[in-house]
Amino acid sequence: MTLPPARIVVEDLSKSYRIAAPARPPGAGRRLGFSLGFSRGFSLALPFAPRRRRVIEALRDVSFTIAPHTITGLIGPNGAGKSTLIKILSGILRPSAGHVRIGGLIPWADRIRHVGRIGVVFGQRSQLWWDLPVDGGFALLRDIYRVPPDAYRVRRARLVETLRLEGILDQPVRQLSLGQRMRAELAAALLHAPPLLILDEPTIGLDAPSKLAVRAFIHDLNRQEGTTVLLTTHDMHDIEALARRVIVIGHGRVLADSPFETLRATTLSGRRLVASFDGTVPPIALPDGVTRLSDGEGVLELDFDPARVPAADLVRLLDAAGGRLADISIVRPSIEDVISRFYERHGAAE
Numbered sequence: 001m002t003l004p005p006a007r008i009v010v011e012d013l014s015k016s017y018r019i020a021a022p023a024r025p026p027g028a029g030r031r032l033g034f035s036l037g038f039s040r041g042f043s044l045a046l047p048f049a050p051r052r053r054r055v056i057e058a059l060r061d062v063s064f065t066i067a068p069h070t071i072t073g074l075i076g077p078n079g080a081g082k083s084t085l086i087k088i089l090s091g092i093l094r095p096s097a098g099h100v101r102i103g104g105l106i107p108w109a110d111r112i113r114h115v116g117r118i119g120v121v122f123g124q125r126s127q128l129w130w131d132l133p134v135d136g137g138f139a140l141l142r143d144i145y146r147v148p149p150d151a152y153r154v155r156r157a158r159l160v161e162t163l164r165l166e167g168i169l170d171q172p173v174r175q176l177s178l179g180q181r182m183r184a185e186l187a188a189a190l191l192h193a194p195p196l197l198i199l200d201e202p203t204i205g206l207d208a209p210s211k212l213a214v215r216a217f218i219h220d221l222n223r224q225e226g227t228t229v230l231l232t233t234h235d236m237h238d239i240e241a242l243a244r245r246v247i248v249i250g251h252g253r254v255l256a257d258s259p260f261e262t263l264r265a266t267t268l269s270g271r272r273l274v275a276s277f278d279g280t281v282p283p284i285a286l287p288d289g290v291t292r293l294s295d296g297e298g299v300l301e302l303d304f305d306p307a308r309v310p311a312a313d314l315v316r317l318l319d320a321a322g323g324r325l326a327d328i329s330i331v332r333p334s335i336e337d338v339i340s341r342f343y344e345r346h347g348a349a350e
């Protein structure tokens with residue numbers, strides 16, 4: 001089973017939802033003439049009164065291209081439009097406007113061929129059958145995707161081994177722990193060896209060792225099989241561990257599309273330095289580009305821009321200041337801090 005590599009091309013994609021607006025407050029219909037007032041405080045809405053609708057623009061003019069064999073992170077605050085985009089790319093939803101081609105197919109129009117070429121894992125939903133043993137679900141997926149018996153045997157054995165599924169194959173899915181279920185879901189999505197894996201919050205709710213195991217598996221899958229991975233997550237450690245490129249969505253638009261390090265450099269490039277002294281902090285004249293955050297109890301905390309003041313120069317300055325320097329640590333802002341600042345700057349958070 002060799003399927004074509006998955007290049008994703010998205011052009012000017014928009015999706016709006018029409019939803020029923022909240023019910024009109026009592027009396028409002030009467031003013032518009034769509035209900036009859038019989039007496040004070042009582043009104044009857046007529047059936048021909050038009051239903052009020054509200055339009056939510058979940059995606060607006062979204063464009064990007066993803067090369068085969070890469071891992072791309074798709075991030076954005078709650079309600080940004082990520083799930084809507086994932087559903088369109090999976091062929092579940094039709095956009096209101098724009099174009100998508102994945103490996104040359106239009107996901108919603110060529111749906112049957114398309115789903116045979118992608119694997120999808122939704123962290124919050126199961127694609128396996130709740131009451132069936134894990135292996136029974138795998139066999140059903142083999143039939144649905146028409147995986148040839150020999151290819152299935154090899155593939156299943158490999159996934160069972162790498163995802164450590166041996167001990168849970170005969171257990172019904174509903175009995176599995178979240179970590180076990182997620183490993184089984186990954187195997188289920190990959191039995192037909194798709195060239196594209198779409199992951200929607202694959203580590204949600206997992207404990208630390210399970211998160212590490214899922215990340216390692218995705219990393220190896222991409223390296224060893226060249227599987228293209230599109231990863232949506234709110235866990236920035238998933239992004240840090242896996243994705244060289246991030247697409248940030250906010251209010252339905254692409255706000256950034258770059259390597260994470262570029263996002264960091266343009267959003268929160270500073271470093272934090274904490275120096276501890278035995279005794280008091282000596283007087284130090286700080287150069288431009290360095291801000292004193294706190295200074296007391298023998299601890300000096302600085303914020304500095306490494307492009308203007310290299311860390312090594314700062315350390316030399318502190319060492320030569322005349323105090324008894326005991327310890328120094330320099331940290332970069334966490335990925336959560338960088339992303340939160342980015343959302344804040346773009347007014348993207350809900």
Ligand SMILES: Nc1ncnc2c1ncn2[C@@H]1O[C@H](COP(=O)(O)OP(=O)(O)OP(=O)(O)O)[C@@H](O)[C@H]1O
Nearest residue numbers: 017019056058076077078079080081082083084085
């Ligand atoms: N079926 C639907 N009908 C109406 N509105 C919807 C529907 N699905 C999503 N929306 C709206 O579209 C917008 C984008 O939602 P979407 O679920 O795509 O965001 P998201 O980025 O995945 O959010 P989260 O991170 O919270 O899962 C939101 O305003 C949401 O309320």
